[in-house]
């Protein structure tokens with residue numbers, strides 16, 4: 061309303077509507093205006109009575125309503141603190157209860173951070189959407205994918221040609237439908253083999269560990285490739301079946317259509333000429349498997365287990381295919397041998413030194429998340445970003461779910477992972493431990509000694525959380541399986557982007573990095589001066605890490621605050637130690653936190669500016685963020701990839717981006733990576 065008032069649109073307030081032209085006019089003025097004009101607009105917004113002075117009362121009144129409307133995620137005392145700090149930043153107190161525009165603007169000019177907030181006063185822009193990716197840029201980032209796809213196409217064509225030569229030239233067959241059925245049949249064999257090879261998870265781990273090999277083989281996309289091969293299998297199965305059906309229907313001279321379809325009179329296939337009978341069963345089983353693998357069904361709540369069980373049809377399908385086709389076993393013996401080896405190797409999860417273990421403690425982080433500390437089995441080795449399948453045999457005995465290890469490999473005592481409550485299994489586990497906690501709470505007299513409520517001093521609204529609790533619940537772990545996160549140590553500049561719980565692999569990596577830093581730290585016994593072994597740090601390949609964490613819930617920030625805080629402090633000590641010996645320091649890590657539950661800042665005109673101004677002032681005065689208490693300021697709204705990526709491009713020669721989160725966000729980031737020719741790696745969506 062105040063903005064409309066400033067622009068002489070009072071009539072719109074009374075009419076409670078505004079036409080598009082007027083909105084565009086205001087938006088244009090706001091976006092094109094110089095800093096001083098933007099400052100004047102903000103000043104006028106704050107100057108409620110229009111007396112050309114902004115008073116303490118006006119600022120307080122404005123912000124109280126504004127923070128409320130904005131649903132700023134802090135309680136009233138914290139909001140009051142925010143307003144008081146803003147007043148402090150503008151030098152307003154009992155002796156100085158109001159300021160005019162000149163003073164307001166002078167203070168903004170003196171504090172560039174505050175002035176920068178005015179930049180947000182902008183027209184809504186679609187700057188963050190890329191319409192067209194240049195083919196050249198895309199090709200450069202995906203060249204090995206293209207080579208693999210070409211290889212696949214060429215192999216399929218070669219196979220088809222060899223079948224045609226065999227049937228048409230050597231066996232003189234002229235029946236088109238029979239030839240088509242054979243071509244599709246051979247393609248089924250090829251794709252069946254590929255579908256097994258692509259799910260050899262331990263082989264993938266071995267390939268990932270070899271840098272030269274993973275450069276050529278896009279192992280990170282093996283699950284996607286498995287899906288595409290599954291689609292190809294479905295298509296070839298339909299073509300194969302239809303071609304046979306048409307062939308039987310058009311060749312009824314010796315056998316009736318019914319006989320050909322449902323009996324073994326034609327004596328086709330390997331065992332007892334049962335190709336026709338087995339093919340009918342195969343078609344039903346294949347259909348079930350493929351239907352329940354469709355993302356739209358699989359992603360539905362509770363349907364994952366249906367997907368899992370229908371995928372076990374793989375075994376009867378495999379046996380039937382051997383009976384069905386004469387040389388199928390020749391195609392599959394090698395991959396099936398490897399597959400069986402992996403299955404046997406997996407049995408180690410039932411050994412106490414590998415997979416059977418117990419919880420040590422757990423932490424109920426908030427109303428959705430628990431972190432578990434597990435006693436690390438003696439022979440359990442892992443790398444950063446690895447994930448394991450876990451099973452709580454006493455809670456749900458038959459279900460294994462994947463979780464990323466969020467602790468670092470250097471920690472020999474425990475492995476940690478964070479579990480966010482979704483639906484079935486995670487809900488059961490969460491509720492089980494909350495009940496356990498409540499049960500123990502009731503039965504323990506010395507409650508305060510048993511349960512430690514950790515005060516975080518942040519804006520996290522859940523005052524009851526987090527709770528730390530000891531537990532000896534038995535847990536089985538299978539794995540570890542690798543992910544692309546481990547590549548980051550071979551990169552120069554990495555950008556780690558986590559959305560919500562997607563930050564877990566990067567938490568492990570950061571803990572590991574901090575461990576490396578601390579290993580190189582020496583503290584003088586006499587003067588307690590801290591120094592670092594420079595060579596080891598300066599000559600390492602990884603020079604800079606940018607961590608981007610995007611959260612919809614403010615309480616999520618608490619999961620890894622302690623770790624990130626420690627890293628910030630470690631970096632400060634490191635930079636200080638460099639300055640002390642006359643080396644100009646370069647930052648090693650930068651955090652970028654985004655809280656997105658407020659309206660996105662590229663869809664509004666002035667709405668984010670006052671809040672940004674207040675939180676920036678808070679950071680400037682108290683040297684900590686209002687939401688997280690870290691030195692890094694939490695940005696309200698979504699990341700503006702165009703600005704961020706342009707900055708990275710200007711600062712670094714080679715950048716690698718790692719992302720874990722929603723696929724839609726990943727697609728967006730991938731497109732920006734293609735645009736800027738950054739390498740892009742992603743983890744499966746949680």
Ligand SMILES: Cc1cc2nc3c(=O)[nH]c(=O)nc-3n(C[C@H](O)[C@H](O)[C@H](O)COP(=O)(O)OP(=O)(O)OC[C@H]3O[C@@H](n4cnc5c(N)ncnc54)[C@H](O)[C@@H]3O)c2cc1C
Nearest residue numbers: 362364461462463464478479480482483484485486564746
């Ligand atoms: C490699 C990987 C690492 C992961 N790491 C974490 C982590 O660190 N923290 C975290 O909170 N979550 C993580 N997840 C997600 C977690 O595994 C699922 O949230 C959990 O399995 C959901 O089970 P549910 O029955 O409670 O939910 P549902 O509502 O039944 O399922 C929710 C989603 O999880 C998928 N899902 C369900 N069961 C399984 C299963 N057994 N295996 C694979 N996917 C399944 C479903 O397809 C669905 O999309 C990870 C997932 C993967 C694939």
